[in-house]
Amino acid sequence: QSIPSYALSVFFAPEGILEKIQSMISRMWWSGKDKSRGWNRMAWDRVCFLKGMGGLGFRDLRRFNVALLGRQVWRLACCKDTLCFKVLRAKYFLESDVFCPKRVDKPSFTWNSIARAACILHEGFGWNVGNGRKINIWQENW
Numbered sequence: 618q619s620i621p622s623y624a625l626s627v628f629f630a631p632e633g634i635l636e637k638i639q640s641m642i643s644r645m646w647w648s649g650k651d652k653s654r655g656w657n658r659m660a661w662d663r664v665c666f667l668k669g670m671g672g673l674g675f676r677d678l679r680r681f682n683v684a685l686l687g688r689q690v691w692r693l694a695c696c697k698d699t700l701c702f703k704v705l706r707a708k709y710f711l712e713s714d715v716f717c718p719k720r721v722d723k724p725s726f727t728w729n730s731i732a733r734a735a736c737i738l739h740e741g742f743g744w745n746v747g748n749g750r751k752i753n754i755w756q757e758n759w
Contacts, residue, residue, distance in 0.1 A: 626688065629686060629733045629734060635682070683734050686730055686731060687738050690715055690731060690735045705728065705731075709732075716739045
């Protein structure tokens, strides 16, 4: 699969674009030699299963997009000495972290993409107490 990995690692792709890419992959995979419409021999969600689970190992493009953006979120959470972190922190999350950004009037499309991925990833995280210094007992949902 040759998909635009760089664009998916920077931007949260709209559903229509991902459906169109998925449709092109499916059409190429199931069509015959004469480029006529072929028969789908397996449902697309089943094709995206791992090979060990009976699928063909194709990527689910939405999950792949969130995973690539998750790398950006991870870098913003861990690598605090980069220029990208310093610029984004000054504009979007000065007093907090990447998971709790402040509201701005016109955020960039790249920041919107990173923030959406951070929100999706944050829903899947467990709650880490650590030493307890960063917990606000009045605002945290505990």
